[in-house]
Amino acid sequence: MDLTQRTVGAALFAKGVSRRGFMKFCATTASLMALPPTLIPTIAEALEKARRPSVIWLPFQECTGCTESLTRSNTPTLESLVFDAISLDYHETLQAAAGHAAEEARETAMQANWGNYLLAVDGSIPLGNPGYSTIGGVSNVDLLKKVAAGAKAIVAIGTCASFGGLPQARPNPTGAVGVSELIKDKPVINISGCPPIPSAITGVLAQYLVFGQLPEMDALGRPKAFYGQTIHDRCYRRPFYERGQFAETFDDEGAKRGWCLFKLGCKGPVTYNACATVKWNLGTGFPIEAGHGCIGCSEPRFWDAGGFYEPLSTTRWGSWQTVGAAAAAGAAIGAAAALAARARRSGAATETKP
Amino acid sequence: MTAENPRLVVDPVTRIEGHLRVEATLEGSTIAEAYSSGTMVRGIEIILRGRDPRDAWAFAQRICGVCTLVHGIASIRSVEDALGIGLPNNAQIIRNLMIAAQYVHDHVMHFYHLHALDWVDVVSALKADPAATSTLAQSISPYARSSPGHFADVQRRVKALVDSGQLGIFANAYWGHPAYKLPSEANLMAVAHYLDALEWQRQVAQLHTIFGGKNPHPMFLVGGVPCPIDLNSDSALNAKRLGQVGDIIRQMRSFVDEVYVPDTLAIAGFYKDWGGQGEGLGNFMTCGEFPAGQAGELDQLMIPRGVILNRNLAEIQEVDFKDPDQVQEFVAHSYYDYSGGKAQGLHPWAGETALNYSGPKPPYEQLDVEQSYSWLKSPRWRGHAMEVGPLARVLMLYAKGHAQTRELVGMTLKKLDVPVTALYSTLGRVAARTLETKIIADAMQGMYDNLLASIKAGDTRTFNETRWEPSTWPARARGIGYMEAPRGALTHFIVIEHGKITNYQAVVPSTWNAGPRDSKGQPGAYEAALVGHKLADPKQPIEILRTIHSFDPCIACAVHVVDPDQGELVQVKVA
Numbered sequence: 061m062d063l064t065q066r067t068v069g070a071a072l073f074a075k076g077v078s079r080r081g082f083m084k085f086c087a088t089t090a091s092l093m094a095l096p097p098t099l100i101p102t103i104a105e106a107l108e109k110a111r112r113p114s115v116i117w118l119p120f121q122e123c124t125g126c127t128e129s130l131t132r133s134n135t136p137t138l139e140s141l142v143f144d145a146i147s148l149d150y151h152e153t154l155q156a157a158a159g160h161a162a163e164e165a166r167e168t169a170m171q172a173n174w175g176n177y178l179l180a181v182d183g184s185i186p187l188g189n190p191g192y193s194t195i196g197g198v199s200n201v202d203l204l205k206k207v208a209a210g211a212k213a214i215v216a217i218g219t220c221a222s223f224g225g226l227p228q229a230r231p232n233p234t235g236a237v238g239v240s241e242l243i244k245d246k247p248v249i250n251i252s253g254c255p256p257i258p259s260a261i262t263g264v265l266a267q268y269l270v271f272g273q274l275p276e277m278d279a280l281g282r283p284k285a286f287y288g289q290t291i292h293d294r295c296y297r298r299p300f301y302e303r304g305q306f307a308e309t310f311d312d313e314g315a316k317r318g319w320c321l322f323k324l325g326c327k328g329p330v331t332y333n334a335c336a337t338v339k340w341n342l343g344t345g346f347p348i349e350a351g352h353g354c355i356g357c358s359e360p361r362f363w364d365a366g367g368f369y370e371p372l373s374t375t376r377w378g379s380w381q382t383v384g385a386a387a388a389a390g391a392a393i394g395a396a397a398a399l400a401a402r403a404r405r406s407g408a409a410t411e412t413k414p
Numbered sequence: 415m416t417a418e419n420p421r422l423v424v425d426p427v428t429r430i431e432g433h434l435r436v437e438a439t440l441e442g443s444t445i446a447e448a449y450s451s452g453t454m455v456r457g458i459e460i461i462l463r464g465r466d467p468r469d470a471w472a473f474a475q476r477i478c479g480v481c482t483l484v485h486g487i488a489s490i491r492s493v494e495d496a497l498g499i500g501l502p503n504n505a506q507i508i509r510n511l512m513i514a515a516q517y518v519h520d521h522v523m524h525f526y527h528l529h530a531l532d533w534v535d536v537v538s539a540l541k542a543d544p545a546a547t548s549t550l551a552q553s554i555s556p557y558a559r560s561s562p563g564h565f566a567d568v569q570r571r572v573k574a575l576v577d578s579g580q581l582g583i584f585a586n587a588y589w590g591h592p593a594y595k596l597p598s599e600a601n602l603m604a605v606a607h608y609l610d611a612l613e614w615q616r617q618v619a620q621l622h623t624i625f626g627g628k629n630p631h632p633m634f635l636v637g638g639v640p641c642p643i644d645l646n647s648d649s650a651l652n653a654k655r656l657g658q659v660g661d662i663i664r665q666m667r668s669f670v671d672e673v674y675v676p677d678t679l680a681i682a683g684f685y686k687d688w689g690g691q692g693e694g695l696g697n698f699m700t701c702g703e704f705p706a707g708q709a710g711e712l713d714q715l716m717i718p719r720g721v722i723l724n725r726n727l728a729e730i731q732e733v734d735f736k737d738p739d740q741v742q743e744f745v746a747h748s749y750y751d752y753s754g755g756k757a758q759g760l761h762p763w764a765g766e767t768a769l770n771y772s773g774p775k776p777p778y779e780q781l782d783v784e785q786s787y788s789w790l791k792s793p794r795w796r797g798h799a800m801e802v803g804p805l806a807r808v809l810m811l812y813a814k815g816h817a818q819t820r821e822l823v824g825m826t827l828k829k830l831d832v833p834v835t836a837l838y839s840t841l842g843r844v845a846a847r848t849l850e851t852k853i854i855a856d857a858m859q860g861m862y863d864n865l866l867a868s869i870k871a872g873d874t875r876t877f878n879e880t881r882w883e884p885s886t887w888p889a890r891a892r893g894i895g896y897m898e899a900p901r902g903a904l905t906h907f908i909v910i911e912h913g914k915i916t917n918y919q920a921v922v923p924s925t926w927n928a929g930p931r932d933s934k935g936q937p938g939a940y941e942a943a944l945v946g947h948k949l950a951d952p953k954q955p956i957e958i959l960r961t962i963h964s965f966d967p968c969i970a971c972a973v974h975v976v977d978p979d980q981g982e983l984v985q986v987k988v989a
Contacts, residue, residue, distance in 0.1 A: 125482060153528075157586045193453065229461045231460065254476065340627065340628040
């Protein structure tokens with residue numbers, strides 16, 4: 061793939077030729093070369109071979125933490141994605157053009173890559189009123205539907221885009237929903253997390269772009285490569301859970317010795333994510349390693365599932381675990397402990413109801 | 415506005431955080447009036463009602479992922495203020511280190527990845543001579559990555575991207591605009607540093623990971639920090655992890671000293687005319703930061719608190735956030751209602767607001783600027799509009815006689831050969847951001863040394879558990895958490911009743927700066943700063959972008975909904 065040679069296709073698209081126009085060009089080429097019309101798709105493919113796949117990123121009710129996380133990745137890096145693997149044709153945080161020029165760049169890329177671009181979304185979409193969130197005077201719902209129409213697949217980045225996230229937390233003032241509640245006719249990959257681990261974002265993108273296929277996903281649409289195991293099943297403190305050695309408070313002997321944080325509210329047993337294996341920021345660490353329990357940020361409605369410092373056994377997490385989540389796995393001891401905890405929970409009161 | 419003469423619109427304003435729309439009335443090619451509009455709302459303060467105060471920091475922190483940490487800290491301080499929770503010394507130092515690290519990371523990224531493309535012509539870099547670029551780079555800094563070969567590599571990479579015809583984030587921009595003044599070699603050097611900064615920021619973010627588990631959105635804890643200290647444990651803050659923190663501080667300081675500061679001075683030298691526009695208000699506010707003792711000991715803050723009115727550095731005004739006559743929020747041109755009418759200004763503790771989108775039905779071409787036009791409110795101090803942020807802080811430090819600040823400001827003015835009035839401008843704001851980054855990065859060394867000394871003296875406490883249980887809390891408590899965030903003064907106001915949050919309000923730096931006109935028609939900082947800008951080509955609004963970006967907008971932060979007081983239900987009206 062010699063990117064120093066500008067492809068014919070690239071040159072035409074850069075000049076604003078539409079996809080239909082490009083196919084017409086290929087048909088003309090075929091006839092000029094006295095080649096049968098059946099070869100037109102092959103010609104088109106060959107002309108396009110050096111093109112990097114187009115990615116259009118739409119930000120809705122987001123905090124931009126997912127974009128920040130993207131920039132923290134080193135496997136692959138943002139730079140190598142943007143220079144070598146993809147053409148990031150619309151990203152409001154990073155792109156040079158603004159206003160109408162930015163919108164035109166998006167339109168041009170959409171037309172040139174219709175049916176083939178990847179749509180990335182961060183932030184939830186408000187349904188309560190179109191004026192709650194607009195870009196260029198256009199409501200999020202309208203923009204999402206318009207851009208999704210030409211996408212090959214959609215990647216919902218972060219818990220907000222995947223499941224509604226923080227804006228959706230009780231009482232959901234703006235009627236926020238995740239992407240897959242609105243888009244039903246295209247494949248949607250949910251890379252959840254608040255934000256997702258940096259290399260989960262780039263790793264999933266790389267898997268899709270390099271191997272050309274959708275990753276295997278769990279029942280919530282999350283790629284199994286990153287969301288196939290619970291934090292609990294991969295946590296380095298698991299032996300202490302098994303032995304019943306828990307930190308009772310944040311500064312005590314157990315905390316200092318790295319004992320299990322279950323009693324301090326850790327939601328690791330019911331959270332599917334790769335924090336305990338891939339870890340954060342060049343593999344440096346993750347919340348449990350820094351002494352704070354997991355808050356469950358890659359799960360739907362984790363904001364409303366109970367206090368972050370209330371032990372799992374006293375919260376409503378047990379019911380969430382059965383709703384569409386991947387099958388319970390893990391050691392028999394762990395499973396039995398979780399069951400026993402749920403049984404103990406029957407007397408505990410939590411008033412957090414949606 | 416008339417149908418024949420619509421206002422210029424920039425929406426989306428890119429290379430910011432969040433959703434900002436700017437509309438400007440032009441007289442000829444000069445901006446006569448400007449209107450700043452936040453176009454997205456979530457209602458996080460409503461969402462916080464009914465929650466456990468010990469959880470609030472996690473919710474609040476997601477107000478923004480670019481200024482990650484800042485709302486978490488402000489939230490935690492508000493709870494600790496309300497409940498009277500004192501912090502162990504080590505916890506205060508660790509928080510200060512995390513705050514400082516956020517400043518350094520955030521400001522460097524802003525300069526290169528958000529602001530630079532307003533001043534640096536990427537396509538022009540392709541015409542540069544790599545050897546001459548190396549000479550330039552080595553003449554301004556000892557930074558090691560400066561060989562001709564390195565710049566040739568960078569140039570090749572950019573050329574391949576441009577030649578592919580798929581320019582991605584560089585597509586359809588303003589390359590070749592006459593407002594770009596840098597020689598090609600300076601452009602190539604800046605592009606190389608843009609890439610270096612991306613690599614650097616990944617590494618220095620690890621400070622947050624060590625103390626808080628992850629970045630973005632590290633973990634915090636009311637009453638302390640979650641990471642315990644134990645030199646003899648493999649799973650606490652030990653010599654290895656603390657050593658890594660020391661390395662990161664060195665890495666931060668050397669990039670700031672060898673790349674960020676020299677680049678700022680070099681680039682500013684070509685844009686001195688931007689020292690003559692973009693000021694806006696001349697009023698500046700800080701809430702203060704880096705408490706040496708407890709957060710409430712305001713005389714122990716490294717960055718002091720105060721207000722400067724009309725550039726008067728000789729008379730610093732005192733600020734009391736509890737005083738109902740000082741900070742007030744107005745909604746005259748915001749999509750909210752007050753039961754006492756839209757002309758009212760309310761102290762955040764007396765807040766009483768309802769979402770009311772009364773703007774044009776999307777899709778729309780123009781805002782109705784005579785009515786409400788923004789999801790941002792208009793905070794005012796004693797009725798004055800204020801600028802917050804790096805320029806406010808540098809001026810405050812200067813006014814209070816901070817030696818390093820005076821030295822750095824003097825050096826900068828001398829090197830650029832501009833008068834002191836040049837500080838009050840777009841260029842001044844950019845330079846202030848750079849200078850305070852150096853001041854704060856340098857201060858990290860002292861904080862770190864203090865932490866090590868404390869541990870060496872035998873103090874390893876990181877958490878005060880005495881008020882952890884709700885049973886130890888009073889039935890009703892109010893608190894204010896301040897935090898001088900990279901973009902400016904941030905305050906969270908909390909009311910806790912019977913163990914739950916009943917009222918939560920955030921007055922955020924970008925609300926001060928980006929808010930719309932108040933009930934007296936006084937513009938906010940962005941709106942005032944843009945007046946008088948001459949646009950070489952209204953279709954390529956570089957001049958607007960340069961000044962807006964100098965404020966480092968963070969609009970997710972700026973938009974908020976104030977909870978009604980006394981258990982009133984929020985009314986959601988559809989226009």
